[in-house]
Amino acid sequence: MYRLIKQEGRARRGEFETPHGTVQTPVFMNVGTQGAIKGALSARDLKEIGCQVELSNTYHLHVRPGDGLIKEMGGLHRFMTWDGPILTDSGGFQIFSLASLRKIREEGVRFNSHVAGRHLFLGPEASMRIQANLGSDIAMAFDECIKIPSPRDYVIRSCDRTVRWLERCKKALAEYNGEDGAVNPGQMLFGINQGAVFHDIRIEHMKKIADLDLPGYAIGGLAVGETHQEMYDTIEAVEEHMPADKPRYLMGVGTPGNIIESVARGVDFFDCVMPARNGRHGHLFTWDGIINIKNEKYQRDELPIDPACSCPVCRRYSRAYLRHLFKAEEMLAMRLAVGHNLFFYNSLMQRIRDSLEAGGFDSFRHTYSEILDKRI
């Protein structure tokens, strides 16, 4: 389902078919944790800002409003009125970042929910059941996101378990999507590579999960505290062992510079809460670097956020008005800022794809890899 269109070094221009449309890669997935984009963006806005794939969180939607309810409402696409591709994570990451009192067993993980302190259980079968109920196009494997640093022997044991969990995920998802009334029978499963920053463990693990011949593979457990260099080195080590005919997804990454550098190392899919979160704080991406729209100097500035940007916000509003909205704590400030930042990320990916097609990615990388992450 992945088709490689062009390659420049390790960087890949491709496309990936899903039940809700073909995704042009490299792609950034726009995060709608609870079935909605933060900052009051609507599904229609997502189209306008060039979003190709929406990403929602299994853990959050399972807790509220419940995946059973969403299935009854016709699945997540219909519930949130987004007809493009959706990827759901497995809930694993949230268990390890949000839940307290978790207990990991072979069976799965028992934990307390961050909402109302309910006791919950998530394992490979439960995660697949929830994701089948949501009916996303890409379901992510249930894995343990290992914290960095962790002892080597723990990482080995955890990775072995993640392989066994992945086998159970594959079996369970196939079963659930074969049932009558399955929300999205064409739903696909991506495996997730773990191994902290131990290259040999990562490679060993990658080889094992590649044997399961899944439609795509993610590199998980990065961007959790290691340095950027450690992250890049780990990607380089493992990428060679990822199937070339499958898309590669680097989970939770990152800054524009991180994305450019990871594309250069063969990654196709990205997601990150950063553009929305930065936007809500008035930190706005431009092709010259990151500006803080709340700065005094924008008080009487009639220019758009970025004169080089063609997003709906830059086509209409001045920096002065945006600054006023932030100072006055108007909700519209959030919407416009998040809308601009997500448009920026989506058009960053468009420009990466264009440069790959034109054979100019290396030059693009050279021009933008550092500058875009700088605060100006």
Next chain:
Amino acid sequence: MYRLIKQEGRARRGEFETPHGTVQTPVFMNVGTQGAIKGALSARDLKEIGCQVELSNTYHLHVRPGDGLIKEMGGLHRFMTWDGPILTDSGGFQIFSLASLRKIREEGVRFNSHVAGRHLFLGPEASMRIQANLGSDIAMAFDECIKIPSPRDYVIRSCDRTVRWLERCKKALAEYNGEDGAVNPGQMLFGINQGAVFHDIRIEHMKKIADLDLPGYAIGGLAVGETHQEMYDTIEAVEEHMPADKPRYLMGVGTPGNIIESVARGVDFFDCVMPARNGRHGHLFTWDGIINIKNEKYQRDELPIDPACSCPVCRRYSRAYLRHLFKAEEMLAMRLAVGHNLFFYNSLMQRIRDSLEAGGFDSFRHTYSEILDKRI
């Protein structure tokens, strides 16, 4: 500039020309206090929900970002990117509702701002200067909004002063809008009738301000604690003495029922924060009454908020999704709820106008005057 198109009883179907377009009356003005609609609605959304006139607040914009800044940015229309008619209030109401330590003199009012406790002064000339800087299409007279109840002799003294203030407003605004670089030279001034619920004082005051031959007149100082019946009685008493060839604006009113009943008593312009405020709390207007979308019973409800509503929210989203957004505290909940409620108010006015044109307002009033305000 006001043209009466048709009349049914006291109710009037008309139109009113402004420098930024002709307003079909009766009309509801959508409140954007700080130059933005609460709930993250954009200027483009306003067009979609049928808004004819946007209302902004002189006091708030004077305090932040400052009317001088807005003038430099080309005026409020350009600053907030709304090209339709704008009405600004005089700041008087906020002085009496928000400011502490105010001191009323013939000259004007000294008070502490609710933002950062700054000392400020507002009088007829200052209010007109600010509104001229904002460049609204309709400027409101600077008046004292008298609290109800107030002693009769105080109300008389205050009303006499409001007449003197109005003469100063008229003179000042003409002067400011005759200056080179005036933002909106066609800006008009509406006088405001006061007098608490003393009919004789109201009438006397109305006669005096009518003599100034302004383009429009408002009834102020109502909906501040009196009963609905007292409000209606006061409108009836004063309406006869309002010029028939000028629009009448009932400030800060009200529920759908209040609006229908006031149209029946000859009122043409309305504004109220209620639809936006109710929306933010999940209280949504429908043609059957007011629903609370957070109610358990909407958890799995696939219907739109109001199956009889054709707003962008009802055309797209289910009650179940909206309820989820409220429960999950997603900002999108606010935007969709406020958008629906404002659309409801604007289409209420459209239906009032349609019924007046068809000679069926009395029947419309009979059907909807009570039901729309009920919680169901």
